[in-house]
Amino acid sequence: MAIPWDLIVVQTVNGIVTGMILALVASGLTLIFGIMDVVNFAHGELFMLGAYIGVLVLASTGSFLLALTTASLVVALIGAALQIVTLRPLIGRDPLTTILATFGASLVLQNYALWQFGPISRKIAEPVSGQFHLLYLEYPWYRLVIAVASAAIIGAFWLFLKFGRYGIWIRATTQDRVMAQAMGIPVPWVHTGVFAIGAAMAAASGVLFGPLVGVEPYMGLPWVLKAFIVVVVGGMGSFGGSIAAAIFVSLLESYASIWVSPSQAIIVSFVVLILTLLFRPTGLFGSASR
């Protein structure tokens, strides 16, 4: 059987682009888990809220960049409020309570969006239109823009974590919460800050991805499900692991779709998840101590 090189090239590009969007969603999720041990079931709704705020800002200003920035900032504030009101009181309780709290928040946010914005899908116009020839296909420039923007946001955050004063606080709190508190780091506020950053990353991905799908109250669900797979495969709480796993899983699905149907290709990510849980429960890039 001849190897379909043209399809392999196209699907490599697709896998990397989808992987970068997924990485942006998953990195917020893994960050929140890594530092707070909270599995945030409301992450998809923060993604959706970001997209809706993007719609409103874009409609009133016409600036995509302003929409992206405003949505990230507003959703960061919403995230901070959500953490203070619902999660901070649950610190030290059974982890199940935080799962229920974030699940409850997700239902509230979904129904709020449906009530506030109605059943009509909204549009975010892409800032860059047009296509280029990719072998047999017309490929949209905007998908490359999404990949580059996601990489830039993730890269900026990595630099902040590595060299920024508050980034060091976050890393210290991730490594040893008690010791960080003893050293004078305000751990509860670090938690709030991290939740806000995770929420902002979800919002940014919502605005970036909005032009491809339309904005509606349940748009976050499929992404957050995949992001959970990526977070587990990459290693719960491992920032770099999540990014690598996002690209790995997306590439696998894209390649699989060359030979099998889309429904079967989607199963690939679940197979990877099951194999990871069976043979390396800490994730491909997670530390064994977690």
Add this chain to the structure above:
Amino acid sequence: MTKTWNDDNEDFWYSGKVTRRRLVGWGGGILGATMLVPAPWRAAFGAEKPFKVGSLQPLTGPAAPGGKTSIVGLQMAVDRINKTGGIHGRPVQLIIEDDESKPDVGRRKAQKLVEEDEVDVSCGGFLSNVCLACMPVWAQNKIVNMISVCLDTTITGSACNKYTFRPFDAAPAQAVAFGPELVKLGKKWHIVYADYSWGQSTRDAYAEGIKKHGGEVVGATGIPIGTADMTPFLSKITGNFDGLFGIFFGKDGVTLGNQAYDLGLTKKYKFAGDGAIAVPSNLPALGNKIEGFYGIDRYIPVFQGPLDNPYNRRFFAEAAKRLKTVAPQAPVPDRYVQSNYEAMNCLKLGMEKSGFTGRKDSNKLIAALEGLHMKLSDDFPQGDKFLRKEDHQAFLTEFIYQIKGGKYHLIEAVPADKTVYPSMCTMPA
């Protein structure tokens, strides 16, 4: 000692101002007061026992946006019935349950409507997998089930039963109506469809419809519902064919329209599909990317051809007014509003003809509905239609349209008798 959140919480409950006992007391009082307030129909109907109509609708979950507009149509019909004297002088009480867009929940709620609410008839259902899961519940309890949105072919085909009726179109009827136009647009087609019960049965119906008129389906790509990024799957679609035919609904319709355009597929090939892709609630998110799309639907919000009638204008005006309450952008009525409205009116017509008094008269109601002809009127603003006795499937006018300048342009109205296909139902005894 520092006060914790928990202490504050306990203060609330034990402060002596708002005790649990008092809260329960207040709750009981409020509940009692609510029971004293008469139901809305009491003033008009006195002590007449209402007909209870159970309705399963997706109020949460991925299909919730469609469920919201469906209820507008259903409630509009019920309000109109009650305003004009009810059915045999008895009011209609609508009991809506949220199926959460899930078949298992739908089945449980159907059981609840049967056992706890003791509904007389059912009128509802949005997602086909929910409808299919609930059909045995209605059949086992001998309750007439008027489907209001579900389109899966098997509902009135291989899964048919004597209690279930579909008073609107099915995919094979659309395929019969659309087939000649599609083959005029191009001989060779590739079908991309939602990979679940409705999408699969609709794909088969169109494949047959296209083949029957001398065309050919050269390939088919099934994409699971809810797939956010279809690009990796759409990228594979290439080759020597004339048209791309889409079968999706809701947000998947928006995703297909946007991403097929972005990949240049809608420029390279003719783009046509099920009307669910380009329903009015999807058009804002599709923008100019849906320009030129050919669709077929049982209802489009225009006053052209047979839809330019006073009944449709009245239906349109009232539905648009009510839709403003669920959508701030003031949408126009779509196929979901229309089919829910007409399904309830179809049930009313059958109940009136049969002298239906309750669940025990289900057989009389079935006999009245089988072969029922519905005439263009305020009850049926979409047009004339009839319910075939053999499979309980309705046949009605189909509207073939093209999107131009972001608006629907009617190309052809295919009359009901030109959409008939052979029954695929063997009614179980």
